[in-house]
Amino acid sequence: MRNQAFKLTDGVVTIRKLRPSDRDRMAEIANNKKVADNLRDAFPHPYSVADAERFIAMCRKHKPAQVFAIEFEGEYVGNIGLHVQDDVYRKTAELGYFIGEPYWNRGITTRAVNLICEYGFRELDIIKIFSGVFEYNIPSQKVLEKCGFVREAVLKDSVLKNEKIWDEHRYARFKNRHE
Numbered sequence: 283m284r285n286q287a288f289k290l291t292d293g294v295v296t297i298r299k300l301r302p303s304d305r306d307r308m309a310e311i312a313n314n315k316k317v318a319d320n321l322r323d324a325f326p327h328p329y330s331v332a333d334a335e336r337f338i339a340m341c342r343k344h345k346p347a348q349v350f351a352i353e354f355e356g357e358y359v360g361n362i363g364l365h366v367q368d369d370v371y372r373k374t375a376e377l378g379y380f381i382g383e384p385y386w387n388r389g390i391t392t393r394a395v396n397l398i399c400e401y402g403f404r405e406l407d408i409i410k411i412f413s414g415v416f417e418y419n420i421p422s423q424k425v426l427e428k429c430g431f432v433r434e435a436v437l438k439d440s441v442l443k444n445e446k447i448w449d450e451h452r453y454a455r456f457k458n459r460h461e
């Protein structure tokens with residue numbers, strides 16, 4: 283993830299740097315309540331082209347890059363990010379992702395998560411990758427389980443989303459522990 287040409291692929295799904303030209307499609311995909319309902323409130327709803335433009339510009343400035351495009355059959359379909367933590371948590375990274383509703387349930391995110399985890403453990407000097415999933419987001423929990431994550435904790439009543447309180451399920455995948 284250190285140079286312009288960065289690309290990870292398994293032959294079906296590719297992860298690459300975000301491009302300014304992803305803007306319109308990103309805004310279309312992200313402007314969906316069913317996507318926003320599963321993400322933090324910092325993710326705007328409704329989601330405008332200007333939001334996508336700002337987000338892409340911010341990601342492209344960040345060195346090393348942390349958020350990437352997911353491509354399926356040569357098309358931009360969503361975003362995935364790996365945020366390395368700091369201080370005593372610096373051997374851990376937080377994982378986040380979304381893909382557009384037309385592409386759901388085809389195994390695309392499972393492939394993207396496997397690609398980015400393998401990359402992270404190989405290149406980023408981290409030993410743990412975690413993700414926090416709202417209790418009702420079963421598809422995301424399934425993705426993580428398919429990718430070798432374990433549910434290591436349920437953080438009860440931790441999330442206020444859409445005026446309701448929810449548990450957050452914390453999933454983690456480890457470089458060296460196998461349990």
Ligand SMILES: CC(C)(COP(=O)(O)OP(=O)(O)OC[C@H]1O[C@@H](n2cnc3c(N)ncnc32)[C@H](O)[C@@H]1OP(=O)(O)O)[C@@H](O)C(=O)NCCC(=O)NCCS
Pocket residue numbers: 316317318320321378379380381382385386387388389390391392393413414415416419420421422424425
């Ligand atoms: C969560 C999300 C990323 C999943 O992406 P995806 O590409 O559809 O995921 P995959 O196809 O790899 O896997 C989804 C799994 O969930 C299962 N699933 C989908 N809906 C389900 C439901 N209502 N109940 C049970 N399982 C369900 C699918 O069958 C599939 O499992 P399988 O392979 O065992 O059949 C996508 O739905 C999304 O972007 N949602 C909105 C944003 C979001 O939730 N981001 C993650 C925040 S933690």
